[in-house]
Amino acid sequence: MEQSTADGLQAAGVRRSFGNVVAVESMSLNAPRGQVTALVGPNGAGKTTLLLVLATLLVPDAGEVSVAGFDPVGDPASVRARTGWMPDSFGSYETLTAREVLEFVAAAYRLPAARRAERAGELLALVHLSEYAERPVHVLSRGQKQRLGLARALVHDPPVLLLDEPAAGLDPRSRIELRALLRGLAGDGRAVLVSSHVLAELEETADRVVLVDRGRTVSQQRMADLDLGQLRPWRLRALDAAALTAALDARGVDHGPPSPAGVEVLLAGDAAAAELLAALVQDRVAVVSCAPVAGSLEAAYLAMTESRR
Amino acid sequence: MSARTALSGVLTMAGHEFRLRLRAGRWRWLLGAWFIALAVLLGLMRLALVRSGEEEVGTPMLGGLMLLVLALGLLVVPALTAQSVNGDRERGVLATLQTTLLTPLEIALGKLLAAWGTALVFLAVTLPLVAWCMFEGGVAIGRVAITLLVVALLLGVVCAVGQCLSALLARSTTSAVLSYVFVFALTIGTLVVFTLAVAATTEEREVQQRRFEYTTQIAHPERVWWLLAPNPFVVLADAAPRVEPELNRRGRPERSTVDPLGAMGDAVRETRESDQGDAFASIAPGDREPGGPVWPYGLAFNVALGVGAVALTERRLRTPYRSLPRAVRVA
Numbered sequence: 001m002e003q004s005t006a007d008g009l010q011a012a013g014v015r016r017s018f019g020n021v022v023a024v025e026s027m028s029l030n031a032p033r034g035q036v037t038a039l040v041g042p043n044g045a046g047k048t049t050l051l052l053v054l055a056t057l058l059v060p061d062a063g064e065v066s067v068a069g070f071d072p073v074g075d076p077a078s079v080r081a082r083t084g085w086m087p088d089s090f091g092s093y094e095t096l097t098a099r100e101v102l103e104f105v106a107a108a109y110r111l112p113a114a115r116r117a118e119r120a121g122e123l124l125a126l127v128h129l130s131e132y133a134e135r136p137v138h139v140l141s142r143g144q145k146q147r148l149g150l151a152r153a154l155v156h157d158p159p160v161l162l163l164d165e166p167a168a169g170l171d172p173r174s175r176i177e178l179r180a181l182l183r184g185l186a187g188d189g190r191a192v193l194v195s196s197h198v199l200a201e202l203e204e205t206a207d208r209v210v211l212v213d214r215g216r217t218v219s220q221q222r223m224a225d226l227d228l229g230q231l232r233p234w235r236l237r238a239l240d241a242a243a244l245t246a247a248l249d250a251r252g253v254d255h256g257p258p259s260p261a262g263v264e265v266l267l268a269g270d271a272a273a274a275e276l277l278a279a280l281v282q283d284r285v286a287v288v289s290c291a292p293v294a295g296s297l298e299a300a301y302l303a304m305t306e307s308r309r
Numbered sequence: 310m311s312a313r314t315a316l317s318g319v320l321t322m323a324g325h326e327f328r329l330r331l332r333a334g335r336w337r338w339l340l341g342a343w344f345i346a347l348a349v350l351l352g353l354m355r356l357a358l359v360r361s362g363e364e365e366v367g368t369p370m371l372g373g374l375m376l377l378v379l380a381l382g383l384l385v386v387p388a389l390t391a392q393s394v395n396g397d398r399e400r401g402v403l404a405t406l407q408t409t410l411l412t413p414l415e416i417a418l419g420k421l422l423a424a425w426g427t428a429l430v431f432l433a434v435t436l437p438l439v440a441w442c443m444f445e446g447g448v449a450i451g452r453v454a455i456t457l458l459v460v461a462l463l464l465g466v467v468c469a470v471g472q473c474l475s476a477l478l479a480r481s482t483t484s485a486v487l488s489y490v491f492v493f494a495l496t497i498g499t500l501v502v503f504t505l506a507v508a509a510t511t512e513e514r515e516v517q518q519r520r521f522e523y524t525t526q527i528a529h530p531e532r533v534w535w536l537l538a539p540n541p542f543v544v545l546a547d548a549a550p551r552v553e554p555e556l557n558r559r560g561r562p563e564r565s566t567v568d569p570l571g572a573m574g575d576a577v578r579e580t581r582e583s584d585q586g587d588a589f590a591s592i593a594p595g596d597r598e599p600g601g602p603v604w605p606y607g608l609a610f611n612v613a614l615g616v617g618a619v620a621l622t623e624r625r626l627r628t629p630y631r632s633l634p635r636a637v638r639v640a
Contacts, residue, residue, distance in 0.1 A: 053629075058639060059631045092401075093329060095332035107321040110314065110317075171528045186603075
């Protein structure tokens with residue numbers, strides 16, 4: 001059955017407990033096709049449990065779930081055929097080569113025999129592991145295994161991707177490549193759900209963010225809407241720090257002490273920053289940089305977890 | 310889903326698992342040790358038979374060999390499957406397998422096939438020794454085929470039960486220990502329970518024989534013979550076709566050769582005979598009910614056990630999980 005492109009991933013009021021430990025109390029999220037949705041929350045917030053429900057491994061105690069238009073409990077096979085899942089921690093068949101692992105997974109997803117070797121080659125190239133194709137998995141580094149895990153999730157070209165901490169253990173170059181890869185996958189019309197702690201990464205990758213804490217969805221919004229009207233620190237740097245602080249004082253903008261990194265000011269969003277910058281340029285201050293001290297995602301995350309401390 | 314898809318799923322799983330097994334172990338050494346141990350024992354057996362004046366050594370050699378193969382097989386095989394499922398979970402590869410399109414039954418059967426196949430490799434390595442027995446002469450081909458088949462089936466049952474335990478229990482060490490306990494129960498356990506049961510069902514009866522009056526004890530093995538039936542050695546011995554008795558000079562049937570399997574089989578069948586306790590009645594031949602074969606019951610019991618084990622494994626592999634056993638993580 002062909003699904004419309006609107007069918008990404010929807011979950012509403014999902015609840016799951018293990019014995020008397022409630023792992024997920026009430027989580028809702030929406031991951032539309034063509035977008036990268038970030039699932040963000042502290043350790044133990046229930047992210048992995050939610051992903052296990054979406055990946056057809058756990059029956060939720062309550063709630064409605066639809067993955068690619070199918071119910072993971074009622075019709076797990078249809079969901080599996082359309083979902084690529086990469087767990088947060090996973091093992092691998094250490095004695096097999098990278099190519100053999102992917103060919104087996106391809107067979108397990110019932111790709112025709114003639115297509116398996118070809119698909120394994122494509123995926124190895126995609127995650128830059130071609131030169132390790134014939135090497136046993138146990139010689140791969142952690143980051144390389146992580147990339148193999150991602151390739152594994154993509155074997156059957158699924159329209160929905162569930163990636164649990166895909167950036168863990170990746171070196172800076174691999175992270176940048178992962179970012180481009182995720183954007184590309186979403187660009188092909190896939191629904192990509194990524195959980196991660198590396199907020200700076202998600203900031204540049206995600207279209208939407210779902211903040212979760214203690215088993216509940218705290219908020220769910222577009223990244224662009226994240227910091228509307230919220231005061232947060234920005235850092236300004238100019239060729240002449242004294243001129244900068246003088247200009248700020250003249251305009252009555254509260255600021256912190258000058259440091260080699262620059263001067264911090266509190267601003268409410270991008271528009272306010274642009275306005276201040278224009279004014280400073282008008283005052284002939286040679287500003288060389290103006291950027292938020294922390295990403296908007298980090299700020300939202302810190303605001304959410306404030307109460308925990 | 311078509312049967313063809315399912316078969317290819319099973320074969321995919323079996324091929325994968327077999328390759329993992331092949332790369333993991335030092336099979337050459339293990340199989341070599343297995344072969345040498347059996348060859349040395351068989352050689353000793355032949356020497357002993359020849360020295361004791363036996364003329365046809367083929368039949369007793371084959372019987373002894375098959376009993377040895379079964380005994381060693383029962384020692385090796387539990388280790389093959391005791392970690393099939395929980396070992397995969399511990400290594401973090403089970404959940405990603407369960408989210409593929411392979412069904413739980415395909416996973417269970419594929420894994421079993423690979424383990425059983427490994428056990429059969431051990432059996433195949435003993436084929437040259439079987440050929441040696443046949444070369445000695447006097448061994449019917451049917452006897453060879455049936456004993457090999459029975460041993461193969463019994464090893465398969467142990468594989469299935471071990472795999473089932475690995476699916477039921479969270480820790481692979483626990484399931485390994487329990488697999489060996491299972492083999493112990495099947496071999497020694499049945500024997501102990503049978504012996505105790507015979508003692509427990511023994512009756513005392515007053516017998517009056519002309520002027521003598523005495524109390525005699527009557528055992529009733531025919532009430533509890535089935536306790537012995539599941540024993541793999543009993544199944545093997547009793548299933549082996551009997552050596553045709555030759556007629557002696559008086560025209561009476563007489564078994565000329567020593568046959569360990571046949572002797573064991575006869576002993577087991579005797580337990581099915583009802584002894585009414587009439588001490589003198591048994592003198593007249595034909596009065597006693599002949600004991601029927603025991604192996605069909607034993608083999609059926611074991612095969613049912615194996616099928617049940619696979620069914621239970623399949624159930625435990627089904628996802629999504631509603632409830633999880635204690636100490637089990639999904640992924």
